[in-house]
Amino acid sequence: xxxxxxxxxxxxxxxxxxxxxxxxxxxxxxxxxxxxxxxxxxxxxxxxxxxxxxxxxxxxxxxxxxxxxx
Amino acid sequence: xxxxxxxxxxxxxxxxxxxxxxxxxxxxxxxxxxxxxxxxxxxxxxxxxxxxxxxxxxxxxxxxxxxxxxxxxxxxxxxxxxxxxxxxxxxxxxxxxxxxxxxxxxxxxxxxxxxxxxxxxxxxxxxxxxxxxxxxxxxxxxxxxxxx
Numbered sequence: 530x531x532x533x534x535x536x537x538x539x540x541x542x543x544x545x546x547x548x549x550x551x552x553x554x555x556x557x558x559x560x561x562x563x564x565x566x567x568x569x570x571x572x573x574x575x576x577x578x579x580x581x582x583x584x585x586x587x588x589x590x591x592x593x594x595x596x597x598x599x
Numbered sequence: 600x601x602x603x604x605x606x607x608x609x610x611x612x613x614x615x616x617x618x619x620x621x622x623x624x625x626x627x628x629x630x631x632x633x634x635x636x637x638x639x640x641x642x643x644x645x646x647x648x649x650x651x652x653x654x655x656x657x658x659x660x661x662x663x664x665x666x667x668x669x670x671x672x673x674x675x676x677x678x679x680x681x682x683x684x685x686x687x688x689x690x691x692x693x694x695x696x697x698x699x700x701x702x703x704x705x706x707x708x709x710x711x712x713x714x715x716x717x718x719x720x721x722x723x724x725x726x727x728x729x730x731x732x733x734x735x736x737x738x739x740x741x742x743x744x745x746x747x
Binding site: 567568570571572576577579580581582583584585586587588589590592593594595596598599 | 606624625626627638642644654655656657658674675676694695696697698699700701703704707709710723725727731734735
């Protein structure tokens with residue numbers, strides 16, 4: 530993994546059209562601004578992982594008992 | 600073709616009805632071919648069944664049965680990827696996480712399954728929202744909405 534040090538207000542460029550700016554640092558929180566083409570999907574990693582987990586949880590149901598109440 | 604389904608035994612599906620998820624779905628990237636089989640004629644529930652893996656069968660439902668005002672913007676690159684030409688061709692489903700009772704069961708509205716009925720191309724989107732309760736949205740008959 531490439532590790533770089535930046536100060537608040539400084540920016541990284543990923544290729545030509547993606548910019549990642551460190552807006553501010555407050556204790557253990559870093560506020561980040563991202564300028565990128567709209568087509569680029571940006572997620573918090575936890576969100577994507579939560580969806581993977583939920584898909585797996587969805588498969589754990591082995592019968593349709595609950596739906597009988599519908 | 601005959602496929603083995605998780606919930607409904609062997610089911611005959613037409614090959615032209617097979618839905619392709621080019622990227623698979625999160626957590627199941629090598630599952631790309633699914634069939635969508637209605638559970639029955641009276642409920643909003645369907646089975647999204649992997650063609651090749653019997654145990655990969657999701658219960659899904661139309662979200663509007665539970666959240667009448669559910670809506671989101673489909674990003675332009677997804678419109679292109681799914682070759683969507685008109686909104687009427689787009690069908691949206693949420694994956695259910697079923698528990699022992701309906702009250703404990705939820706539907707995933709944070710990551711809806713979007714299907715282009717014309718091209719049979721589909722994907723599970725991740726909505727850019729902070730509303731994390733959409734991940735496990737309660738399944739209840741929407742009093743204000745229709746159950747269709």
